[in-house]
Each structure stands twice: as structure tokens, then as C-alpha cells.
Amino acid sequence: MRVLLVTCALGALVACAPQVPNSAAGVGFDRYDSARTGQDAPVNSLPAPDAVSAETLDSTPADADVPVADAGATAGVGAPPAPRSSGISDEQDFDAVAGRETIESDAARIAANRASYVQIEPTDLPTRPGETGPSIVAYALATNNPVGAQLYDRSRLSGEGRFNRNCAKYTSSDLAQQDFLRRGGPKRDPKGLDPDGDGFACYWDPTPLRQARAAAAVAPAPVVSE
Numbered sequence: 001m002r003v004l005l006v007t008c009a010l011g012a013l014v015a016c017a018p019q020v021p022n023s024a025a026g027v028g029f030d031r032y033d034s035a036r037t038g039q040d041a042p043v044n045s046l047p048a049p050d051a052v053s054a055e056t057l058d059s060t061p062a063d064a065d066v067p068v069a070d071a072g073a074t075a076g077v078g079a080p081p082a083p084r085s086s087g088i089s090d091e092q093d094f095d096a097v098a099g100r101e102t103i104e105s106d107a108a109r110i111a112a113n114r115a116s117y118v119q120i121e122p123t124d125l126p127t128r129p130g131e132t133g134p135s136i137v138a139y140a141l142a143t144n145n146p147v148g149a150q151l152y153d154r155s156r157l158s159g160e161g162r163f164n165r166n167c168a169k170y171t172s173s174d175l176a177q178q179d180f181l182r183r184g185g186p187k188r189d190p191k192g193l194d195p196d197g198d199g200f201a202c203y204w205d206p207t208p209l210r211q212a213r214a215a216a217a218v219a220p221a222p223v224v225s226e
Helices: 002-016 032-037 054-058 071-075 094-100 103-116 136-142 160-167 173-182 207-218
Strands: none
Touching: 136 173, 136 207
16 A cells, blocks of 8 residues: 555656656657667758749839859859059050160150240249239348348438338338338438448348349250150
């Protein structure tokens, strides 16, 4: 009787025990026997690419991203890239030049280049639109006295204080020199801009303009490319 009760109790425990899920299910092994013997479980086959029905294509949204196969990959072998021009002249290729040029043609081309060469002489600077009054460039090139060398008499009223006050009204020494010449300079100096009488107002210096003219005069002529 005791053995019968123990057997019933074990049977009840086994019936109440939770079922362990089959970990092989879902990976193709629903049966342990097939995995143990090496037999392949049935695999869900996928449809061939050309077996897609028209209904499936019609159900695809119009704006869906559909991968497009590469044309080269589909053909198996990609098409060779089109040759690109290097854009380099063949002037350094002796064979190419010798095929179209001769000693006589080179001499004729050099003579034509020399005949067409024109040397342009420097001229006065053009007058800017709306510009009125004397040119400080022309004045600098027309004078040769150094800065500080007195050439003109000045009034005793042209003191340092008046000179500093009036020169401070101009934003640059070029504008001060232009206004100085407009008001009768260099002989006259009604505003006291040139107290030392050298003809240059408010520290204006003509030396850079004179040096530019001298450099242009001695500059070598350009060489004609042959």
C-alpha cells in the first residue's frame, strides 16, 4: 500500500512539472533523432527571384526603396572605363614636333613674333572720374628738391601749433598736399600747412613716386617668348 502511494505522488509531481521548451525548434531540428542521425530537417524554401507574382509587385508602395543591381555585376564583367584625355600638350614630344615642324617653320615663327612685338611706353596717369584739382603725382615728378629744403618764403604766423591743428583736419597727407596745391601752393600757404617752405604739406613725401619713375626708366625690356 505504501509503494502505491509513493508511485501516485511521483506521478502527480511529474504531471505538474513545467514543460521545457525545445531549443532546437526554429533552427531546423524539430526532432532530436534527426539531429543525432545527421538528417536534414525540412527547410522553408524561398521563391526564386523570377517567381514573384504580379500581385506582390502591385502591393509594393511606389515610394519604397528597391535595391537596384549593379549593371556591371549583372553582366559578370564590368565595362572598361572610357579613356580620359590627360590635357597635356605634345610640345615636349620630339617625334610629334618633328612630324609637323621644320627648321624653316621655326625661323618663320620666330620672325613673326619679333615683328608683332610692341613695346608700350609709360604714360601719365589718367584722371579719375569726378577728380578735380591738381595732381600730386605730377607735382612730385616735376620737383627734385629734397624734403625740408626751403624754396618758398613763409609768414611768421605759420607756427607749429597752427600747422598741427590744420593738418589734423585731413585724413591723409595726400589729401593735405592736394588741398595745399589747390589753395595756391607751393608759393602760397594760407593755412600754414608748409611752414618750412619746401613745397610739401603735412609731412607729405614725394620720394616714393620719384623712385617708382626711376625704377621704370631702368627696367629691362621684356623678352619675347620664342
